[in-house]
Amino acid sequence: MTSTRRMRSLSGIKPTGQPHWGNYFGMIAPAVGLAAEAEAYYFIADYHALTTVRDADALRSDSYEIAATMIACGLDPESAVLWRQSDVPEVCELTWILSCVTGMGLVERAHAYKDARAKKKEPNFGLVTYPVLMAADILLYDSDVVPVGKDQVQHLEMARDMAGYFNAQFLGNIGYDNEGVWDGKGLKRPAARVQDNTAVVPGLDGRKMSKSYGNHIPVFIGKKKLRKRIMAIKTDSTPLEEPKDPTTCNVFQLYTLFANADEQAELAAKYRGGNFGYGHAKLELFAKADAHFAPRRERFDELMADKDTLEDILRLGAKRARATAEPVMERVRSAIGLPARPIR
Numbered sequence: 047m048t049s050t051r052r053m054r055s056l057s058g059i060k061p062t063g064q065p066h067w068g069n070y071f072g073m074i075a076p077a078v079g080l081a082a083e084a085e086a087y088y089f090i091a092d093y094h095a096l097t098t099v100r101d102a103d104a105l106r107s108d109s110y111e112i113a114a115t116m117i118a119c120g121l122d123p124e125s126a127v128l129w130r131q132s133d134v135p136e137v138c139e140l141t142w143i144l145s146c147v148t149g150m151g152l153v154e155r156a157h158a159y160k161d162a163r164a165k166k167k168e169p170n171f172g173l174v175t176y177p178v179l180m181a182a183d184i185l186l187y188d189s190d191v192v193p194v195g196k197d198q199v200q201h202l203e204m205a206r207d208m209a210g211y212f213n214a215q216f217l218g219n220i221g222y223d224n225e226g227v228w229d230g231k232g233l234k235r236p237a238a239r240v241q242d243n244t245a246v247v248p249g250l251d252g253r254k255m256s257k258s259y260g261n262h263i264p265v266f267i268g269k270k271k272l273r274k275r276i277m278a279i280k281t282d283s284t285p286l287e288e289p290k291d292p293t294t295c296n297v298f299q300l301y302t303l304f305a306n307a308d309e310q311a312e313l314a315a316k317y318r319g320g321n322f323g324y325g326h327a328k329l330e331l332f333a334k335a336d337a338h339f340a341p342r343r344e345r346f347d348e349l350m351a352d353k354d355t356l357e358d359i360l361r362l363g364a365k366r367a368r369a370t371a372e373p374v375m376e377r378v379r380s381a382i383g384l385p386a387r388p389i390r
Contacts (some may be wrong), residue, residue, distance in 0.1 A: 132277045
């Protein structure tokens with residue numbers, strides 16, 4: 047099926063606290079960059095957050111924080127589509143339909159479910175069906191590509207599998223010709239865009255930065271708190287006067303996220319030259335990080351102080367997202383024998 051539209055890219059982010067540097071360099075900055083070359087669809091996954099979040103006020107606030115962060119970091123909500131997952135009810139309808147064509151064996155292979163079982167935890171049913179809801183998110187908008195890290199490829203593969211199950215069971219084929227061209231019927235299977243070059247951001251203790259480890263640095267933390275967090279980064283006990291290896295230092299690894307090649311080489315030379323302590327390196331990291339985020343922080347604060355504007359942006363985004371989702375659901379409903387609904 048030919049189309050003149052640009053490639054459509056889709057990504058989501060859960061509202062579980064203010065985004066940190068790992069979220070910024072791993073998803074937010076690449077997403078903003080991708081929006082310049084693709085028809086970008088970005089949703090705030092508040093339904094997904096319900097597997098763990100039990101604080102209504104926090105969920106509302108965190109959803110606004112995600113929206114404000116994306117916009118403050120450069121996403122243009124007039125060109126990209128930004129919305130709350132829960133504002134598009136079609137995603138729940140498609141989740142149920144996909145659950146009826148998907149075997150338990152597939153969902154039980156999901157990493158999150160297997161991890162919960164391995165840790166002897168009793169997962170709620172939302173966690174069990176998490177991959178189906180995620181597949182509905184991906185398939186509902188005729189996405190062409192889904193940017194994922196290496197650890198997230200499974201989610202996209204499962205969504206492709208579910209699209210195949212649906213197409214085969216209700217359309218008698220897989221929806222693609224011998225050359226792999228989609229026939230415009232049923233559900234479209236998007237491709238993964240694996241982000242091999244996405245930075246793995248170390249936390250304060252050297253492990254991967256994560257809110258669950260408590261080793262994270264929020265993107266828009268205040269200047270004083272930012273300095274305090276950076277000064278708490280763990281380092282070894284090499285004396286001030288001795289040379290140090292920048293390649294094994296978490297402070298230096300974080301510095302490389304903000305600095306160009308010449309700046310990195312200059313700081314590495316200071317490490318190797320001796321008489322340069324980790325405290326000095328932390329101050330240089332603080333200066334670079336603060337300069338990078340300060341103007342974005344100002345915009346973030348403005349947006350968070352104007353929830354009505356954020357709400358308008360999200361509602362308009364949801365209207366645009368639904369305009370894309372409704373024809374997809376019409377195809378789905380027609381294929382399975384449910385009555386048509388009028389397109390709004």
